[in-house]
Amino acid sequence: xxxxxxxxxxxxxxxxxxxxxxxxxxxxxxxxxxxxxxxxxxxxxxxxxxxxxxxxxxxxxxxxxxxxxxxxxxxxxxxxxxxxxxxxxxxxxxxxxxxxxxxxxxxxxxxxxxxxxxxxxxxxxxxxxxxxxxxxxxxxxxxxxxxxxxxxxxxxxxxxxxxxxxxxxxxxxxxxxxxxxxxxxxxxxxxxxxxxxxxxxxxxxxxxxxxxxxxxxxxxxxxxxxxxxxxxxxxxxxxxxxxxxxxxxxxxxxxxxxxxxxxxxxxxxxxxxxxxxxxxxxxxxxxxxxxxxxxxxxxxxxxxxxxxxxxxxxxxxxxxxx
Amino acid sequence: xxxxxxxxxxxxxxxxxxxxxxxxxxxxxxxxxxxxxxxxxxxxxxxxxxxxxxxxxxxxxxxxxxxxxxxxxxxxxxxxxxxxxxxxxxxxxxxxxxxxxxxxxxxxxxxxxxxxxxxxxxxxxxxxxxxxxxxxxxxxxxxxxxxxxxxxxxxxxxxxxxxxxxxxxxxxxxxxxxxxxxxxxxxxxxxxxxxxxxxxxxxxxxxxxxxxxxxxxxxxxxxxxxxxxxxxxxxxxxxxxxxxxxxxxxxxxxxxxxxxxx
Ligand SMILES: Cc1cc2nc3c(=O)[nH]c(=O)nc-3n(C[C@H](O)[C@H](O)[C@H](O)COP(=O)(O)OP(=O)(O)OC[C@H]3O[C@@H](n4cnc5c(N)ncnc54)[C@H](O)[C@@H]3O)c2cc1C
Ligand SMILES: Cc1cc2nc3c(=O)[nH]c(=O)nc-3n(C[C@H](O)[C@H](O)[C@H](O)COP(=O)(O)OP(=O)(O)OC[C@H]3O[C@@H](n4cnc5c(N)ncnc54)[C@H](O)[C@@H]3O)c2cc1C
Numbered sequence: 001x002x003x004x005x006x007x008x009x010x011x012x013x014x015x016x017x018x019x020x021x022x023x024x025x026x027x028x029x030x031x032x033x034x035x036x037x038x039x040x041x042x043x044x045x046x047x048x049x050x051x052x053x054x055x056x057x058x059x060x061x062x063x064x065x066x067x068x069x070x071x072x073x074x075x076x077x078x079x080x081x082x083x084x085x086x087x088x089x090x091x092x093x094x095x096x097x098x099x100x101x102x103x104x105x106x107x108x109x110x111x112x113x114x115x116x117x118x119x120x121x122x123x124x125x126x127x128x129x130x131x132x133x134x135x136x137x138x139x140x141x142x143x144x145x146x147x148x149x150x151x152x153x154x155x156x157x158x159x160x161x162x163x164x165x166x167x168x169x170x171x172x173x174x175x176x177x178x179x180x181x182x183x184x185x186x187x188x189x190x191x192x193x194x195x196x197x198x199x200x201x202x203x204x205x206x207x208x209x210x211x212x213x214x215x216x217x218x219x220x221x222x223x224x225x226x227x228x229x230x231x232x233x234x235x236x237x238x239x240x241x242x243x244x245x246x247x248x249x250x251x252x253x254x255x256x257x258x259x260x261x262x263x264x265x266x267x268x269x270x271x272x273x274x275x276x277x278x279x280x281x282x283x284x285x286x287x288x289x290x291x292x293x294x295x296x297x298x299x300x301x302x303x304x305x306x307x308x309x310x311x312x313x314x315x316x317x318x319x320x321x322x
Numbered sequence: 323x324x325x326x327x328x329x330x331x332x333x334x335x336x337x338x339x340x341x342x343x344x345x346x347x348x349x350x351x352x353x354x355x356x357x358x359x360x361x362x363x364x365x366x367x368x369x370x371x372x373x374x375x376x377x378x379x380x381x382x383x384x385x386x387x388x389x390x391x392x393x394x395x396x397x398x399x400x401x402x403x404x405x406x407x408x409x410x411x412x413x414x415x416x417x418x419x420x421x422x423x424x425x426x427x428x429x430x431x432x433x434x435x436x437x438x439x440x441x442x443x444x445x446x447x448x449x450x451x452x453x454x455x456x457x458x459x460x461x462x463x464x465x466x467x468x469x470x471x472x473x474x475x476x477x478x479x480x481x482x483x484x485x486x487x488x489x490x491x492x493x494x495x496x497x498x499x500x501x502x503x504x505x506x507x508x509x510x511x512x513x514x515x516x517x518x519x520x521x522x523x524x525x526x527x528x529x530x531x532x533x534x535x536x537x538x539x540x541x542x543x544x545x546x547x548x549x550x551x552x553x554x555x556x557x558x559x560x561x562x563x564x565x566x567x568x569x570x571x572x573x574x575x576x577x578x579x580x581x582x583x584x
Contacts, residue, residue, distance in 0.1 A: 074461060095483070096464075096465060096482045097482075099448050099464050100465070100480070102452070105456075108456055112419075113449055113545070115447035115448055116447065132447070134340075134444070135445060136335065139340055139342060139550050139551070140550070140551050140552065141547050141549065141550050142548040142551070144546045144548055145544060145546070146544040185493040185496070186462075186491070186492045187491045191482070191486055191487065191489070192488075194486050194487075205581065206581070212336075230584065242502045248485055251485065254483060255483065255484070256485050258484070262581045263577065263582035284582070285559075286576070286582075291339065292561075297561070298559075300559035301560065302560050302573070303558070304561070304562050305561065306569075311566065314570060315573065318571075318574060319574065322583070
């Protein structure tokens with residue numbers, strides 16, 4: 001049986017939600033195997049996070065090095081290649097750091113890479129059976145991987161229920177001395193904070209959120225009219241920002257803002273996990289989409305199958321009459 | 323600067339609803355409209371803009387079959403100087419590592435300073451770029467959303483959580499995977515496509531690339547997609563039915579009840 005590891009993301013000592021989701025994923029795939037947490041960082045934060053993880057994980061490996069005072073995947077990859085057993089299984093969150101680190105790590109470890117895994121059907125000999133999605137969740141696939149040489153598995157954040165059982169009780173093992181040379185040809189300079197916008201959608205109670213279904217820049221005005229009639233603010237999905245139709249500060253999602261409104265109205269948004277990852281606080285979600293099979297209808301409370309370009313003006317008129 | 327951009331031909335999700343075929347082993351491909359993976363257009367646009375500033379040339383490469391040639395032509399109509407079709411029956415069934423191995427072999431045949439990929443394919447796993455960098459043993463950055471050339475090095479920005487951006491200085495050669503929004507890819511009209519319609523696009527197979535086909539094709543693939551399926555749907559949303567007027571009436575009631583109207 002291969003050794004199982006989970007990479008713990010943390011931000012200045014604050015453990016990411018995915019830490020216990022990975023534990024749940026590991027236990028679903030390998031029900032009886034011990035799981036070791038890997039905590040990398042620099043200074044007191046590492047000890048704090050490592051100690052916290054002992055409650056849940058069977059062992060914790062900590063790596064304390066100035067190279068990891070910010071999350072640097074290039075350096076982390078070199079360190080991990082040196083400390084991990086060759087045929088191990090490593091789980092990471094499928095997010096900005098894991099996307100940077102994992103594909104290359106699988107090559108260096110000569111193991112397989114499984115990306116954005118949403119579920120598992122367990123292990124059959126050396127064949128690991130997982131479920132992935134393609135085309136923004138429109139279809140799912142069963143993927144089988146030969147993990148006899150190990151695996152690097154990126155797990156989608158937010159799909160496994162965090163394992164809160166605190167049944168770990170492991171010790172912290174200091175691996176800082178074993179990481180070898182972690183110098184890299186990609187030098188970190190600084191982190192540029194996102195710019196604030198005209199409105200702060202993180203404070204909005206009601207959001208009218210516009211997606212690619214709006215089709216053309218000229219139609220955005222129509223969505224502002226609805227928002228004005230409702231007393232709501234306008235937010236959007238990423239393609240609208242990429243097209244420069246709205247400012248970045250209005251983007252909801254993992255690479256945008258995290259919002260906590262009471263009511264979230266998604267107009268022409270398909271419901272990708274990167275988008276919905278920014279919708280928190282369990283709002284009442286209304287989805288209007290012309291495709292009845294759009295994944296957003298699985299997440300919404302109320303749905304309308306309609307062309308927003310026809311439906312929204314009528315809705316706006318009606319609200320104005322109230 | 324010599325830049326290689328990897329591009330993939332994918333079903334165009336804006337043009338089709340993705341459905342599963344009757345055997346359940348693939349999506350229904352008969353009437354599918356294909357296009358260039360969305361991310362790859364940003365990568366090609368970025369390469370063209372860099373070459374416009376500092377000189378050099380842009381080569382677009384794809385691993386695929388004869389039909390994949392059209393995506394190369396489209397990117398050449400955008401302004402890429404060269405195309406390269408990597409095709410061989412033995413490549414069939416390659417997994418992400420196989421595709422990365424084939425592209426890596428093509429990189430080694432050339433003399434590239436910079437290799438760009440999309441951050442992910444619509445039907446993909448966001449893996450090929452990072453794997454290539456590891457195979458080539460060169461630096462990698464994913465989700466890149468700015469590139470600036472500075473005396474032999476690159477200053478790049480990587481998108482991270484919350485819309486923040488991590489800035490790095492990267493040595494070349496390197497592999498970067500490009501995130502959407504880095505630029506505004508230029509429009510390609512019919513006339514642009516016509517201009518490059520008769521340009522010869524070289525093809526290379528396993529022997530041209532000097533790779534052992536049994537190491538990259540279906541037999542070597544350790545990751546296998548078994549089938550496609552649509553998961554059991556949960557309850558999902560309460561779908562509002564009736565005439566538009568009735569739907570709007572119900573919706574307004576919900577908005578009032580849930581605090582959606584001020
Ligand atoms: C690392 C990374 C980070 C990302 N971060 C974010 C993020 O922070 N936020 C984010 O939003 N995305 C993010 N994305 C992108 C994300 O994966 C999706 O591509 C994106 O959310 C899709 O936006 P959309 O739903 O508006 O568009 P699509 O997925 O194209 O959906 C459009 C929807 O509109 C419907 N539609 C079309 N026309 C109409 C009409 N006339 N009337 C009604 N419905 C219509 C369609 O049926 C479809 O469901 C990220 C991606 C990556 C790789
Ligand atoms: C019918 C069918 C069955 C398949 N079965 C399997 C299977 O069983 N197992 C399996 O692993 N794969 C299978 N594939 C292939 C799989 O869809 C991918 O092509 C492969 O895994 C490449 O990686 P990706 O799509 O994850 O690309 P990603 O890593 O998501 O793409 C990132 C970037 O890499 C570059 N890139 C990706 N693919 C290419 C390419 N072909 N040419 C040039 N550049 C490229 C592009 O720049 C792209 O933006 C199958 C494909 C088809 C059509």
